[in-house]
Amino acid sequence: MALRGPLSRLLRFTLSSCQQNRSHSVAVLGAPFSKGQKRRGVEHGPKAIRDAGLVERLSNLDYAVHDFGDLTFKHLEKDEHFMHVPFPRTVGRANQLLSGAVSGAVGAGHTCIMLGGDHSLAIGSVEGHAQQCPDLCLIWVDAHADINTPLTSPSGNLHGQSVAFLLKDLQNKMPEVPGFSWMKPFLSARDLVYIGLRDVDPGEHIILKTLGIQYFSMRDIDRMGIQRVMEVTLDHLLARKQRPIHLSFDIDAFDPSLAPATGTPVNGGLTYREGIYVTEEIHNTGLLSVMDVVEVNPTLGATPEAVDSDFSKLNQCRHMKTHLEFAKKATKGPSDCEK
Numbered sequence: 001m002a003l004r005g006p007l008s009r010l011l012r013f014t015l016s017s018c019q020q021n022r023s024h025s026v027a028v029l030g031a032p033f034s035k036g037q038k039r040r041g042v043e044h045g046p047k048a049i050r051d052a053g054l055v056e057r058l059s060n061l062d063y064a065v066h067d068f069g070d071l072t073f074k075h076l077e078k079d080e081h082f083m084h085v086p087f088p089r090t091v092g093r094a095n096q097l098l099s100g101a102v103s104g105a106v107g108a109g110h111t112c113i114m115l116g117g118d119h120s121l122a123i124g125s126v127e128g129h130a131q132q133c134p135d136l137c138l139i140w141v142d143a144h145a146d147i148n149t150p151l152t153s154p155s156g157n158l159h160g161q162s163v164a165f166l167l168k169d170l171q172n173k174m175p176e177v178p179g180f181s182w183m184k185p186f187l188s189a190r191d192l193v194y195i196g197l198r199d200v201d202p203g204e205h206i207i208l209k210t211l212g213i214q215y216f217s218m219r220d221i222d223r224m225g226i227q228r229v230m231e232v233t234l235d236h237l238l239a240r241k242q243r244p245i246h247l248s249f250d251i252d253a254f255d256p257s258l259a260p261a262t263g264t265p266v267n268g269g270l271t272y273r274e275g276i277y278v279t280e281e282i283h284n285t286g287l288l289s290v291m292d293v294v295e296v297n298p299t300l301g302a303t304p305e306a307v308d309s310d311f312s313k314l315n316q317c318r319h320m321k322t323h324l325e326f327a328k329k330a331t332k333g334p335s336d337c338e339k
């Protein structure tokens with residue numbers, strides 16, 4: 001009995017904020033940023049997801065939700081292209097700011113949900129997470145691999161290059177992009193799994209194969225089923241040791257019939273149940289530490305009126321369980337509530 005006080009203090013001391021049970025405290029961080037690609041509107045993603053009822057729903061599930069509001073990003077005046085990459089310094093600076101915010105939230109003991117914004121924001125989100133949890137693993141749910149380097153990228157857009165900035169294994173293939181000197185790549189190719197791929201550029205395909213990255217394309221999901229895909233994913237990442245999970249969820253992983261309001265939709269995506277099953281299995285590990293919900297662009301809905309009325313109807317849905325559903329529903333009409 002006498003040991004109880006000191007022992008529990010010792011345990012608290014030796015457990016990092018990554019290893020503590022954070023499941024009941026959630027930080028929401030809005031990142032209204034769109035300069036990682038060329039279409040306007042994705043900066044309204046955080047508002048669309050909040051308006052769909054994210055915070056209320058999480059609170060109803062007994063999570064203590066701390067909404068830290070939206071970060072304020074600056075568009076830098078002097079920001080010339082680097083090669084054919086637009087806004088490198090603006091994107092670099094935004095990610096530096098986001099990295100600090102995510103690191104702070106995780107360090108304070110929260111599970112963090114980052115609402116984008118375009119997918120270039122995963123650079124700062126994963127980097128900030130890794131500052132607190134250097135042994136994290138990354139599950140990237142997306143139609144795209146977002147692993148182009150500035151040299152392989154067909155578009156130049158940084159939202160299609162985020163993973164290349166994170167990977168140690170690509171260090172010697174990456175030029176020095178202005179705006180990113182604050183960070184060094186830290187992630188190993190074996191600590192990453194993709195789910196939902198169906199639009200991969202030729203250079204990306206070579207990188208995936210050369211580095212032996214574990215990925216599940218839509219065809220793999222057709223063949224194996226989502227249940228087996230999740231078994232292999234979690235085994236690949238967690239068999240050696242239990243560690244914090246970073247889930248980076250690009251809403252375009254869903255089929256465009258479910259989530260049309262996104263900048264680079266690709267046919268043949270995840271069904272509603274497949275997408276939710278991925279998040280349920282991750283939830284069941286108890287290891288989710290940070291989640292990005294990105295590429296929700298409400299201005300790409302049918303009409304602004306339709307988007308508005310969708311949001312109000314969405315708030316009437318009663319059966320939604322996970323925060324991801326809000327993001328998807330922010331891009332989808334009301335009929336889905338009935339499914």
Ligand SMILES: NC(=[NH2+])NCCC[C@H](N)C(=O)O
Pocket residue numbers: 118119120144146148153154155156157159160161199200201250252264295
């Ligand atoms: N996060 C996204 N939606 N990325 C789309 C990337 C599309 C294409 N592969 C590119 O690099 O430009």
Ligand SMILES: [Mn+2]
Pocket residue numbers: 142143144250252253264295
């Ligand atoms: Mn995508």
Ligand SMILES: [Mn+2]
Pocket residue numbers: 119142144146159250295
């Ligand atoms: Mn993406």
